[in-house]
Amino acid sequence: MAVNQISVFLENRNGQLAEITGLLAENKINLRAISIAETADYGVLRIIADDSEKAKNALLQNGNIIKVNPVTVVAVPDKPAGLSELLNMLAKSDVSIEYMYSLFTHQNDKAYMVFRVTDYDNFIKLLSKHGLTPIHSAELGLK
Amino acid sequence: MSNYYQPEVETASYEEIRALQDERLVKQVKHVWENVPYYRKKMEAKGVTPEDIKGVDDLHKLPFITKDDLREAYPYGLLGADLSKCVRIQSTSGTTGKRVVAFYTKEDVDLWEDCCARALVAVGATNEDVCQVAYGYGLFTGGAGLHGGSHKVGSLTLPMSSGNTDRQLQFMTDLGSTILCCTPSYAAYLSESIHERGLRDQIKLKAGIFGAEAWSENMRRDIENGLGIKAYDIYGLTEISGPGVAFECEEQTGMHINEDHFIPEIINPDTEEVLPIGSKGELVFTCITKEAFPLLRYRTRDICVLSREKCSCGRTLIKMSKPMGRSDDMLIVKGVNVFPSQIETVLLEQGYPPNYQIIVDRVNNSDTLEVLVEMTPELFSDNLGDITTMEKELVSALKTMLGIYAKVKLVAPKTIARSEGKAVRIIDKRKI
Known part of the structure; x- marks a missing residue:
């Protein structure tokens, strides 16, 4: 019943988000939902991708810290x-x-x-x- | 000016001082041998007995005491007097969380306050003065030391403790403080606040004693011009007693060591070989009068130079330069000793990787401490609240360990710069 969401740790620096969307684009992953929660120094990016397994692997390979939650x-x-x-x-x-x-x-x-x-x-x-x-x-x- | 608190010592001839040191050292070694089993074992291991120590010339035969010894012997292992004779402790942070606790008998407090009184009189304090003590009061030796010294001199003592700038300035103007004692960074901050509020005409300060952290000649000039005073340095460490181990006189060319209580040596920190006067090396102190915490040959880790050149103030006490650095990785932040190993201990306890970076900076003349920590998959959560809670817990644990606030910054993995596989742990951006 549940849908897989991937959360990604974001450092608050220029280009961090573009780097991740770029990575997903390269892997032909489409985003169906996106949300960010942040403090002044860091944030949590939450996405729902059309292919969560593929997105997960791409992010892990890129060295990102992620969590998959239903x-x-x-x-x-x-x-x-x-x-x-x-x-x-x-x-x-x-x-x-x-x-x-x-x-x-x-x-x-x-x-x-x-x-x-x-x-x-x-x-x-x-x-x-x-x-x-x-x-x-x-x-x-x-x- | 040339005022002395105890002229018989401060202006004694070298021969007189030396005779006093010889006599006191012999007595002290015997006292330690009989009362401090921890040190006695160290002496036995080196094959030294009290009979081998006939004077200062034999000092090099004694074993050193290091911060590691203090940790191992914590809390009572180096106690040299019965607890019933002890009346006070003071404390400072140790290398791995165990604090250094120093004990004082009534006589120990008395001689420490004498040392601080000498420092105050050297900058012109008399019983006509109003002495504002804005060092922290409590376990930290700054407040207690200068407070006691000011009492001895007979100055009106304002026990302000640190912080609360509004109140500091109110008392400074209302009661006409003439002497200010605090960290140099706080002096600079007070100076700025005075200018911002247009209070320059209402302050009566003439001199200040500023120690417990490193400061440059530039900073001295800024404080002197800003407050219209003479700014003097003071040196000390809790292990040896507190501020007043050495103090600056009107010449402002180094600090006179109260060598009738503390014999200084300079050693090569790597070979432990004693170096001749005038060489740059690690400062070592032997306490020859203290009863409760009688450290012999304590390695301070401060790098400096000693000088017996004649001083125009008339004091004959040997002088030490401002410390030029450390022979270990200790940082002094806001006057507080910070060891990277303490931060590492906290991180591991809280489940963080031991991969961190410490950034120290000085913003508006005040030290800042920031700890960069790499996020891990285990610590990460999709819920931001979990992360901020965790971060707050870390800040609080660091505060408990270090005694000062450290900003925590969570960073992505592998962002902490490594050189040849080893992380660069400390970045000190302060220009002192």
């Missing part, structure tokens, strides 16, 4: 309050969001959000209660 992709109605309803539901539960960001993909009037939460099983239960299901990698065309 994340949950949820399709929410692409309309005002579409995300808000889902977040309100979570706010009332014990599930906390560690971080979230959006996927580039947008289809069938749905926007796709990437979630990393504290309690995955509970999160899934909550989703199904509200008629939502996590999106499979295959549905997004991810390997």
